[in-house]
Amino acid sequence: MTSTHIAQVKRASRLSHDAGWGYLMVAPTILGLIILNIYPFFHSIYMSFSETMLFGNWEWVGLDNYRKMFSDPNMWRATGNTLYFVLLTVPLGIFLALAFASMLNSQIKGRDGLRAIYFLPMIVAPAAIAMVWKWLYNTEYGLINQFLGLFGADVKINWISNPKLALPAAAIVAIWSSIGYDIILLLAGLQAIPRSYYEAADIDGANFISKFFHITVPMVSPTMFFVLIMRLMAALKQFDLVYMMITDTNPAFQQSQTLMYMFYRESFQVGNKGYASALVLWTFVIILAFTAIQFVGQKKWVHYDQ
Amino acid sequence: MTTLQNTVKRPHAPIPVGKLVLYAVLLAGAVTMLVPFLWMILTSFKSVGESIRVPPTILPAKWITVNYKEVISTLPMFNLYSNTILLIFFRILLASIFSSMAGYAFAKLRFPGRNLMFGLVLAQNMLPAQIFIIPQYLMLAKMNALNSMFALVFPGLVSAFGTFFLRQTYMSLPDDLGEAARIDGCNQWQTFYRIMLPLTKTALMALAVFTAVFAYGDLMWPLIANTDLNKMTLASGLSVLRGQFTTKYPLLMAGSVLAMLPMIVLYSAFQRQFVEGIALTGTKA
Numbered sequence: 001m002t003s004t005h006i007a008q009v010k011r012a013s014r015l016s017h018d019a020g021w022g023y024l025m026v027a028p029t030i031l032g033l034i035i036l037n038i039y040p041f042f043h044s045i046y047m048s049f050s051e052t053m054l055f056g057n058w059e060w061v062g063l064d065n066y067r068k069m070f071s072d073p074n075m076w077r078a079t080g081n082t083l084y085f086v087l088l089t090v091p092l093g094i095f096l097a098l099a100f101a102s103m104l105n106s107q108i109k110g111r112d113g114l115r116a117i118y119f120l121p122m123i124v125a126p127a128a129i130a131m132v133w134k135w136l137y138n139t140e141y142g143l144i145n146q147f148l149g150l151f152g153a154d155v156k157i158n159w160i161s162n163p164k165l166a167l168p169a170a171a172i173v174a175i176w177s178s179i180g181y182d183i184i185l186l187l188a189g190l191q192a193i194p195r196s197y198y199e200a201a202d203i204d205g206a207n208f209i210s211k212f213f214h215i216t217v218p219m220v221s222p223t224m225f226f227v228l229i230m231r232l233m234a235a236l237k238q239f240d241l242v243y244m245m246i247t248d249t250n251p252a253f254q255q256s257q258t259l260m261y262m263f264y265r266e267s268f269q270v271g272n273k274g275y276a277s278a279l280v281l282w283t284f285v286i287i288l289a290f291t292a293i294q295f296v297g298q299k300k301w302v303h304y305d306q
Numbered sequence: 307m308t309t310l311q312n313t314v315k316r317p318h319a320p321i322p323v324g325k326l327v328l329y330a331v332l333l334a335g336a337v338t339m340l341v342p343f344l345w346m347i348l349t350s351f352k353s354v355g356e357s358i359r360v361p362p363t364i365l366p367a368k369w370i371t372v373n374y375k376e377v378i379s380t381l382p383m384f385n386l387y388s389n390t391i392l393l394i395f396f397r398i399l400l401a402s403i404f405s406s407m408a409g410y411a412f413a414k415l416r417f418p419g420r421n422l423m424f425g426l427v428l429a430q431n432m433l434p435a436q437i438f439i440i441p442q443y444l445m446l447a448k449m450n451a452l453n454s455m456f457a458l459v460f461p462g463l464v465s466a467f468g469t470f471f472l473r474q475t476y477m478s479l480p481d482d483l484g485e486a487a488r489i490d491g492c493n494q495w496q497t498f499y500r501i502m503l504p505l506t507k508t509a510l511m512a513l514a515v516f517t518a519v520f521a522y523g524d525l526m527w528p529l530i531a532n533t534d535l536n537k538m539t540l541a542s543g544l545s546v547l548r549g550q551f552t553t554k555y556p557l558l559m560a561g562s563v564l565a566m567l568p569m570i571v572l573y574s575a576f577q578r579q580f581v582e583g584i585a586l587t588g589t590k591a
Contacts, residue, residue, distance in 0.1 A: 021494035022417035029408035030423055032464030037430045040441030047440065103332055108325075116577060117336045120343070123573045123580065125523045127541040128562040131548065132346045135555045141358045143345050149361075176338070184581055185588035192589075208324075226588055237434050240525040244545060260436055260526070268530050273440050280437050287434055 048277035058274075065278040075279065077254060078262040079286070081167060085242075085258060086235040086290075088171035093231055094224065096175065097182035102216060104183065105190045115183075122180035130244030133173045134160065137245075160245055166252035170242050177241075178234070182227050189223030190216065221302045229294055236287050239264060259283045350374070350559035357556050373560035380550060383564060385536045386543045390522060391568065393458045393539060397521045398514045401465035405513065406506065409472025410498045414484060424473070430466035436526070443530055457531040458539065462521065468513050471587060475509040476502065508586065515576075515583030522569055540565040 048065055050058040069075050104115055121129065136143045137159035148155040159169045193215065201211050217224075239260040246256045248265070257265075259279060267276030349357055350373055352366040377383070411417075412424050438461065446457050479502060487497040528542040535546060547561040573580055 018415040018494065019417035022411045022415035022420065025407040025411035025415070025498070026423055028404045029464045029466075029469050030426065032404065033426050033430055033466065035445075036442065036461060036463060037433070037438055037466070038426065040438035040445075041433065043441040043444075044437050100332075100335055103328055106328065108328065108332070114332055114336055115581075117339050119577075119581060120339060120570075120573070123519055123522075123569045124566050125525070125541045125544075125569070127523075127525050127544045128565045129342075131544060131558050131562045132342050135349065135559060136342060136345065138555070141360065141362065141555075143341070143362070146360070146362055176342075180339075181584060184584045188585035188589055223588060233434070237436065239436075240523075240541075243525070244548060263436060264526060264529075267440055268443075277440060280434070280439075284434055284437055291432065 044277045044280060047274050048281050049274075051274045052271070061274070065275050068275065069278045069282065074254070074257070074262065075259075075282070078257050078259045079282075081256060082236060082238065082258045082260075082283075082286075085167055085171060085174075085238050086232065088168055089174045089235050090228065090231045092171075093175040093178060093182065094227060097179050097227065098186055098217075098220070098224065100179065101183045101186035101190055102212070105187055115187075118183055119180040121177045122184075124177070126177060126240040127244050129173060129177045130241045133169075133176075134245050137169055161251050163252040163255035166246055166250070166256040167242075170238075170245055170256065173241055173245070174235070174238070178231070182231070185227055186220060186223055189220040193219045218303045222304055225294075225298050225302045229291065232290050232294065233287065236283065236290065259286075346559045346562055349556050350563050352556050354554050354556055373556045374564070376557055377547065377561045377564060381543050381547060381561070382536050386538055386540050386565075387568065389455065389458065389532075389537060390539045390541075392455055394518045394521045396455070396459045397462040397465075398517045400459070400463055401468040401513060401517050402510050404464050405468030405472045406503060406510070407498070408469045409474075410476050410502060412469070412473040413476030413479075414481070414498075414502070415494065427466045427469050427473075431470055435461065439527065439530065446531065453532050453534040453537045455537075458528060458537075460531070461527060462517070465513075465517070468517070471513060471516075472506065472509060475506050479505055508582070511579050512583035512586040515580050516587050518572070519569075519584075540568075 047058070049060060049062060051061045051064070053059050100118065104111060104118065108114075139145060139156055139158050139161070142159070144159065145155045145157055148157070158165065160166045197215050197219070198211060201215060206214070237260050238258045242256055242258055242261055243264070246253055250256070260283065263276050263279045263283070266272045266279060348364065348366060351369045351371070352363070353368075353370055353372075356363060356367055408427075412420065412427075442461055443452075446452050446460060451457050451460075483501060483505075484497050487501045492500065522539075523541065524539075525541045525545070528539040529545060532538050532542065535543070538546070544561055544565050547558060551557045551561075
C-alpha cells in the first residue's frame with residue numbers, strides 16, 4: 001500500500017519533472033514551426049482572399065482570386081501539365097528503380113562501381129542537371145539528335161520546344177536524376193528480404209518471374225509505398241527542372257508550365273501574391289487528394305506484416 | 307534429389323543468357339547515367355565554335371579553359387561557393403541540434419500536449435513547402451533581412467522531417483538505458499546528452515546527408531530570398547548564367563561543372579555515408 005503510494009508519488013513527480021524538460025526541449029522546434037509554418041499557412045489562406053494594393057497594403061476581395069483562378073485557362077492547363085508530369089514520371093520511375101534495384105542486388109561483378117554510377121545524378125543540383133540536358137536535347141547540335149542521326153538522315157527533333165515533347169523530355173530528366181535515390185531506398189528494402197524465402201521458392205520450383213511477383217514485390221511494398229508518396233509529392237511540386245529548361249519565351253511554355261512554375265511567376269515575377277496564394281492552396285488540395293487516395297489504396301497492395 | 311540438384315546447380319551454372327542480358331542492361335543503364343556528365347565536361351573545354359560543329363567532335367580539338375575563366379569573371383564564384391557551403395552547414399547544424407532535442411522529448415518524455423505538438427510536426431511534413439514561401443518572404447522583407455545568409459537559412463531554422471526522423475530513432479532505443487542513467491544520478495538533460503545522443507550518430511549522419519542534398523539542390527527559395535548576385539547559391543547562380551549565355555553551351559557547361567564540383571567531391575569522399583544515410587531515411591520514415 002505505502003510502497004505503491006510512494007511509487008505513485010514518484011511517478012507523478014517524475015512526470016512533472018519530465019514535463020519541464022519536455023517543454024524545454026521541444027520549445028525551439030515548436031516555436032520555429034509556429035513562426036515558419038503555422039502562421040504562414042494561415043497567412044497564405046488569408047492572402048488568397050485578398051489582393052495587394054499600393055504600399056504593401058492588402059485588401060479583402062472575398063472569392064475573387066478563386067473565381068479568377070477557376071476560370072483561368074492557364075491555371076487549368078498548368079494543372080493538366082502537372083498531372084501529366086506525374087503520370088509520365090511516377091509509374092515509369094518506380095518501375096525502373098525497382099527493376100534496376102533488383103538487378104543491382106543480384107550477384108554480379110563490379111556491383112559497387114555500378115551502384116556508385118547509378119547513384120551519381122541524385123546528388124547533383126537539379127539546376128545543373130537541367131542545363132546539361134538542355135544541351136543534350138539541343139535541336140541542331142545536341143548529342144541526342146546527333147546520335148539518332150547516325151541511324152538515318154538528319155534528325156532535328158525539337159525536344160524542348162515542341163509542345164508535345166517538352167514535358168516528356170523534362171520527365172525523362174526527372175527520372176534520370178531521381179532514380180539513384182529510389183534505387184538506394186529499394187535496395188535497402190530488398191536486402192531486408194530473408195534469403196530463405198527465395199530458397200524455399202527454389203525448392204518449389206518457382207521461376208524468376210513468379211519469385212519477383214510473389215516474394216520481391218510484396219516484401220518490398222512498404223518501401224515502394226514510401227518511394228511512391230515521395231515521388232508523387234515531388235512531381236506535383238515540380239518546378240526546378242522545367243523552370244531551368246523551358247523559359248517563358250519557349251513555344252512549348254504553355255504546354256509545360258507546371259502549377260509551381262505558375263505560382264513562382266505569379267508571386268515573384270508578376271507580383272500577384274494574392275492570386276499566387278490561391279494557386280498554391282489549389283496545389284495543396286490536389287496533393288491532399290493524391291495522398292488520401294494512396295493511403296486508402298495502400299491497403300490493397302502494401303504488406304506490413306513480416 | 308531435386309533439392310540437391312538445385313543447391314548444387316545454382317551457384318555454378320547460372321543461365322548464361324540471362325546473366326548476359328543482365329550485364330547488358332546494367333551497362334546500358336550505367337552509360338545513360340554517365341554520358342551526360344562526360345558530355346558536360348568535354349563541352350566545357352571546347353570553344354563555342356567547336357561545340358556547334360556538325361558532326362560533333364568527341365574530344366576537344368584543343369582543351370581550352372577560357373570558358374571557366376569567363377564564368378568566374380561573370381559570377382562571383384567564391385561567394386556562391388561559400389554561400390552554398392554555409393547554407394548547408396547552418397541547415398545541418400540547426401536541424402541536428404533542435405531535431406535531436408525535440409525528437410528525444412517526443413520519444414522519451416511524457417508531458418501534456420505532447421501528441422498535439424507532435425501532430426504539428428507531422429502536419430508540417432505533409433504540407434508543400436511552397437505554401438509557406440510568400441509569408442516567409444514577407445516576414446524577411448519586413449525585417450529587412452532579404453539578401454542575407456539568414457534569409458537563405460530561414461525556412462530551415464527547424465526541421466519537421468528531422469524531428470520526426472529522430473523521434474523514430476529515439477523510439478527504437480530501449481527505455482532501460484535512460485532508467486539506468488537516471489539511477490546513476492543523471493538528470494534528463496544529461497541522460498539525453500551523454501547517454502542517448504551518442505547512440506544516434508548514424509541517424510544524425512543520415513539527417514546531415516538528407517539536409518545537405520536538399521539544401522544544395524533547392525532552387526525556388528534561393529531565387530526568391532536572395533536576388534543580389536553576391537548572395538546567391540550555386541543553384542540560383544546557374545539560373546543567372548542561363549539568362550546571360552542562353553546558347554553558349556560551353557560556358558553553361560563550365561558553370562554546371564563548377565556548380566557540381568563540391569557535391570561530387572563530398573560524395574566521392576563519403577560515398578558510404580551518403581548511401582547508408584539515404585537508405586536510413588527511407589526505413590525509419
